[in-house]
Amino acid sequence: MTHNASRRFFLGGSLAATAAGAAGIISPASLAASGQVVKPANLYGPKPGIAKLNANENPYGPSPEALKAIAQAASSGGAYYAYTASQYLTDMIAEKNQLSAANVAITAGSSLILAFAAYAATSKGVILGPDLFWDTTSMAPVRTGGPQIKRIPNTANLDIDLDAIYQAIDDDVAMVHICNPNNPTGKLLEPTKLREFCVKASKKTLVLVDEAYNELISDGPSHSMIPLINEGHNIIVARTFSKIYGLAGMRVGYMLGSPENIEWIEQFGLGGYSVNQAGLAAAIASYHDEGFKTFSRDKVAQAKEMIATAVKENGLTALPSSTNFMFVNLGKDGDANTFRQAMEAEQVLIRGQYRSYTPWSRVSTGRIEDVQMYVNAMPKALDTMYKAIRA
Ligand SMILES: Cc1ncc(COP(=O)(O)O)c(C=O)c1O
Numbered sequence: 500m501t502h503n504a505s506r507r508f509f510l511g512g513s514l515a516a517t518a519a520g521a522a523g524i525i526s527p528a529s530l531a532a533s534g535q536v537v538k539p540a541n542l543y544g545p546k547p548g549i550a551k552l553n554a555n556e557n558p559y560g561p562s563p564e565a566l567k568a569i570a571q572a573a574s575s576g577g578a579y580y581a582y583t584a585s586q587y588l589t590d591m592i593a594e595k596n597q598l599s600a601a602n603v604a605i606t607a608g609s610s611l612i613l614a615f616a617a618y619a620a621t622s623k624g625v626i627l628g629p630d631l632f633w634d635t636t637s638m639a640p641v642r643t644g645g646p647q648i649k650r651i652p653n654t655a656n657l658d659i660d661l662d663a664i665y666q667a668i669d670d671d672v673a674m675v676h677i678c679n680p681n682n683p684t685g686k687l688l689e690p691t692k693l694r695e696f697c698v699k700a701s702k703k704t705l706v707l708v709d710e711a712y713n714e715l716i717s718d719g720p721s722h723s724m725i726p727l728i729n730e731g732h733n734i735i736v737a738r739t740f741s742k743i744y745g746l747a748g749m750r751v752g753y754m755l756g757s758p759e760n761i762e763w764i765e766q767f768g769l770g771g772y773s774v775n776q777a778g779l780a781a782a783i784a785s786y787h788d789e790g791f792k793t794f795s796r797d798k799v800a801q802a803k804e805m806i807a808t809a810v811k812e813n814g815l816t817a818l819p820s821s822t823n824f825m826f827v828n829l830g831k832d833g834d835a836n837t838f839r840q841a842m843e844a845e846q847v848l849i850r851g852q853y854r855s856y857t858p859w860s861r862v863s864t865g866r867i868e869d870v871q872m873y874v875n876a877m878p879k880a881l882d883t884m885y886k887a888i889r890a
Contacts, residue, residue: 550869560745572780609752624673685820698804833858841883845876
């Protein structure tokens with residue numbers, strides 16, 4: 500992957516440069532111009548005064564227990580590859596899901612194993628998915644000359660159209676990619692319907708369900724497709740420590756599947772080499788921390804309430820969200836890119852337009868004070884957007 504491609508991967512294409520600027524990231528170009536490397540005050544997080552609501556992180560993490568574990572792991576294990584801790588977390592995950600260690604692969608964030616799955620699938624055929632989903636990893640092989648994703652339109656309500664996806668499975672399809680709850684819509688599929696789809700579709704091809712936001716749903720386990728792996732269906736499920744656990748910067752994610760599927764996908768990766776001691780320590784300390792998860796869920800609920808109220812007060816609508824972000828409809832003349840720029844001028848970072856969905860704007864929940872900045876900035880940012888559209 501080139502330097503530019505990897506930046507695109509993390510920051511989102513053309514939005515990367517402006518988002519990086521507002522977040523206070525020093526660009527290689529500015530370093531070259533200055534002739535010296537200046538350590539930014541915000542090397543490890545957003546610049547003070549910036550409301551970072553563009554990447555669905557949980558800024559309330561790492562939990563207190565995770566912070567202690569990170570310090571301990573870094574001092575006693577930082578010099579060593581993380582073999583034992585990686586095995587230990589693998590066993591914890593296997594045990595919780597009533598699977599074995601051979602059913603689990605851990606990587607530096609779920610993006611990595613999701614990308615490996617995409618490379619594995621496209622070595623055999625095409626990936627089939629909805630028009631609107633978190634396609635970053637399924638797009639990775641496309642950028643290196645692999646087949647385009649076969650996309651099926653979302654319904655009028657922006658739901659994933661499972662029936663149409665099922666109908667579209669043919670011999671060329673090597674993997675179906677479903678994200679539930681979906682990003683960027685925040686919508687959750689009805690679990691019985693998704694289960695039926697997964698059972699049926701997995702008889703024809705491999706089905707990937709990305710459950711990155713599952714723990715944000717209060718009854719997450721009843722929405723998970725992990726039990727289908729136990730029942731022997733051809734299904735893989737991705738999970739991450741980046742969302743509810745508040746460990747996006749610590750980079751730990753995992754995939755569950757049959758030993759055969761896990762082994763096949765891991766061939767495209769590096770096995771345990773990608774994970775680090777501090778991230779693993781944080782994940783191990785957080786995995787069963789129900790107190791921290793409840794605390795985080797409460798903060799997300801409070802933030803979503805604030806966003807929903809602001810949306811209504813400004814005459815807009817938003818989709819119901821089962822995640823830590825909301826998909827706001829800026830109206831028929833709305834323009835998510837112009838709105839994003841107007842928000843950035845108010846020190847609030849949000850996402851711009853997705854594909855052809857011009858009026859749809861995604862905002863993450865974050866620290867309550869950051870969400871308050873978004874709420875406060877909304878009337879002015881909308882006004883700026885309307886003026887720009889009329890100009
Ligand atoms: C649906 C979904 N899956 C996976 C990821 C990647 O998460 P990570 O690589 O941090 O585990 C994201 C990130 O936003 C996401 O939205």
